Amino acid sequence: MAKSNASDAQALIRSLRSAYAATPTNLKIIDLYVVFAIATAIIQVVYMGIVGSFPFNSFLSGVLSCVGTAVLAVCLRSQVNKENKEFKDLPPERAFADFVLCNLVLHLVIMNFLG
């Protein structure tokens, strides 16, 4: 049984990887960006866990900047994805422009809260 589980898991992963390879490059870039942002957030949380949350506002602004930009990237991904029926009429440049604008506003707030 374990063997079949292991092989099932392996088969699952293999199919996932092959399916993922088919995604367009720009979506992969965005995924990579999201991973990068989340990884940065995790590192900051680990640091806070070690040293304590003394300048709590700084911690929050750091973590929320990463999380916020990740969320915006996810929104961009869903808007740019051609297979997504919902945003069929939205040109990707427009989505990108929204992404840039929202990031700039987010980072203004983050910088203010950083202290």
Add this chain to the structure above:
Amino acid sequence: MARNLGFVVGFAALICAALLSISAAASIRPISDAHRSAALELFVPIDGSFPSLEETYEALRTFQILGLGKTSDISNATCPVVLDKLRSPTSSPKEFFNALRLNGILGCEIGSQTFENVASHLHALIKDADSLMDLYYSVISLLHIKGQGVSAVLSDAEGVFHSIKALSQSDGRWRYDSNNAESSTYAAGIALEALAAVVSLADAEVDQSKIGIVKHDIEKLFDSIKSYDDGTLYFDEKHVDGSEYKGPLTTTASVVRGVTAFAAVAGKLNIPGDKMLGLAKFFLSIGVPGSTKDLFNQIDALSCLESNRQGFFLWYRISIPLILSLPATVLSLTSKDQLKVEVTTVFGSAAPPLTVILVQASSYDKDTPVLENQELQFDTENNIHYLDILPLKIDVGKYTLEFEISLHDPENLNIYATGGRANALAFLTGTIKVDKAQIGVFDSDAESAATMQKLDLSQDNRISLAANHLQRMRLTFQLVTPLGHNFKPHQVFLKLRHESKVEHIFALESSARQFKIILDFLGLVEKFYYLSGRYEIDLAIGDAAMENSFLRVLGYIDLDLPEPPEKASRPPPQPVDPYSRFGPKPEISHIFRSPEKRPPKELSFSFLALTIVPLVGFLIGLLRLGVNFKGFPSSSVPALFSILFHAGIAAVLLLYGLFWLKLDLFMTLKALGLLGVFLIFVGHRTLSHLASTSAKLKTN
């Protein structure tokens, strides 16, 4: 605190009593250097001159009488003013008066023509004058002009005399003018001076009967003289109302001037010498006045009473007062002082030969005579009458002395006024010895068997006693005067002071032989607030006649008192040094918020490096995915816009970096507004270009 207040009140009462007692026999001194230095201090010219001619005259006349020559620097500034007033045709009589009498002292260079002009003005003014003051100013001014050597004669002297006399009242006072019904004593002095001037300016002899009437008025005026308890006499106004009231000093000075001026022209007045002596004593009893007008009035009036001064009239027909004074009223037996008495004129000049006899010296409190009929010897060198009191065996204390002055030459009795008797107050002081002092502690029931320690108060050894609340403490001693009699001082106090500065004061009772106090601690337990511990014993003995009044620490007593019950009163809070609130305040130690513990630097830096790692990973991942710049527009204008777009984003991020480091929100928002507008414009162009190219590709 209450105890201290009690002391102050008691002391104030003692001072008042002493002052009242002294008033019965005032110690007056003739004019001395104290007056001279006061004159120099009070009469201070501002920028070389005084504010007005009147004040200049007061200052210079005072200096002249006191022998302080100070006219040279004043005359430079003042003579022009005097000249101006004399030459001006519109000057009032008062201005002529001030200028001319000042000129009498300054001696400015004024031509006789000016004086003649002024004289003719004055004659006209006298004809038209209707008030006492105008007549006075004009007549006295004419007299000063006559004194300058210019002829000035009153043709209608009788008329002027009559118009001045018409203003007199029946009680010897004068009115200021015919409209005013109020009469004034000050005006009487003015009028008498004016009448004297009229008589001396008259070309023909004034009718003697008129002069006799004025003499009679003077006698009436002297009927209204007032007196103080110590024999000084003065004049004052009948009514004291507001602005016109001049005090007793000014009024008396005016009367003295007037009376002495009139006596010089009219012959001997029928005024008893005692009255002149009383007036002289009044002026001297003021001491040194504090204002310029008072000092001038005092000195000027006294100079009228003194014959040797360079007065306006050369000799007087009023008795010259002679003053008896004591240079020192406190005589010490220890330093073997002599009783010294001076008899001089009011300015301290020598009196004619006379003898002073101490008729009686009596103790002030008991009024029993201790000395009788002692003649004082005369020291010709120092002009002092003295008496050796040491061989007379008088004890310390306060005494009233009664003197009798007898002139050697009987003719002098008409010229001088001595008043016959004179009183003075004197203190005789000496060192008081404390004898047979003993102190001891004993049980309540064993007084006779008490062991007493001898105290020697001349040495500084302190005794040490101990007692509990069942015992008593006894202190006895005798006080002996230099002559060996028992002495009862004003203050004999015993003070017990606790370590906590709580004090208790006891008065000692005195019997005929000794002073004694017994402190029964059982009864005093509550008074002492049940405070046990070490008490310092102080003895205070003081008296005005005691040269060695002292407050001595006798020693210490350790008292053992029972515990205070619940309801016992607490000792009063001790007075804090009142100046301590101006001292430094207690230091405040501020509690600062301790800074939060920060992690060690190495840890922070390592995590900073760790945070960069995902970025690096991202870039590596991008490279592996094969990102390229193929989509970058190739033609120049869109390329420019794309570059500007990226530059704009970079600029915004840079602005955020600056915002974090240096700027504040408002400046950032301002800059962001500008950059944002730019960015929107550029971005729109770039992205629309990209959109159009991708649309073209799609259709293709």
